[in-house]
Amino acid sequence: MSEPKSEKNWRKQFVSWVNGEREPKDRTLFVMERRHINLPRRTDEEHELRERHRLRRFLNRYPLAAILICALLLCVLLSVVIIMPDFGNPNNPTNNEVSEHYLEYAYEETGASNVVTGMILSYRGFDTLGESCVLFLAVSCVMMLLRGQNETDGEEEKRKRKLEENIQRTQPDVILRQAARLLIPFIFLFAVYVLVHGEESPGGGFSGGTILGCGLILYSGAFGPERIQRFFNGRVFAAVRTFGLLLYAGLYGFYIFMGANGLEYGMSFMMPIDLAVGLVVACTIYGFYALFSRGEI
């Protein structure tokens, strides 16, 4: 226990430590040796009894704590509702000129008669670009974590999955197949309609892309992964989602660069941008399903 007596000594030690000439003494082992051990080893039965007691105590308190937290949250939310401005008051901060401007000039400035689409894709286009990037990155992360998980499964899991696949191939679900055969064309048609017509009717990139992804999921669930991999395998998947994001970024960059006024060029920029968002969203939805269910696209 030789503490440095003077400051000079301490500084010299510190300087030499920074220079890497000496390391401070590691006293961990010494302290551990000298520590007095006073814990008698518990037997397994005693341990189990103790754990059960703790679990019971936890379960007794759990509903109480849950109710308490819910009540607290309710109080906070209700108090926020009380201090919110009155409904329909003309002096509210939300009733300013911004929304009026959107409602009045949205068609002139963006070329989209559906104001919501105009707002999402033109006024707040960078926001939507960020959201598309989030979806892209989310799928990439899920791919990193879940791809190839089937190889690391145990023997039991592999056997079970092979059995399941065999059952699906030899005895397909007739009701599911017929219903899918009937529904899938209409689902795809509706998805394309919502995507392409998003600037004039309700819908747009996000909802249209989600419907497209749902159609793909139904197809893959009803006819098995082999059928869908014929036209939508991993390479196509990666190409489509990258193409969607790049198309969005390119088109929106061009749009902003040219003064953010699509009508002057005789075409609307909203429809292709909608399509790009839809591609990214559809790939995200289908990618989540495929990766979660079988670990590959």
Place this chain on the structure above:
Amino acid sequence: MKILEIILLLGLVVTAVAAPLSRRLLTTVIIYMAFSLIMAVLWSLLQSPDLAITEAAVGAGISSILFFLTLKKIHALKGTRDE
């Protein structure tokens, strides 16, 4: 119209209370689906069809599918083929 709205709002409250109180996880997911569907109808009654379409597709469709997949992964689906 008013009566329909009241019925839908009551259904919203009932499903919201019933979802966490049900015993089986599968039932919870299905009740949650019903909640999303009621919410979608309510959105369209509140004159926001954009939100209604998205709610019907994401809330009732995608999130339930992901929940079902998760339940299958953790072997919480009773009475399916893998038993």
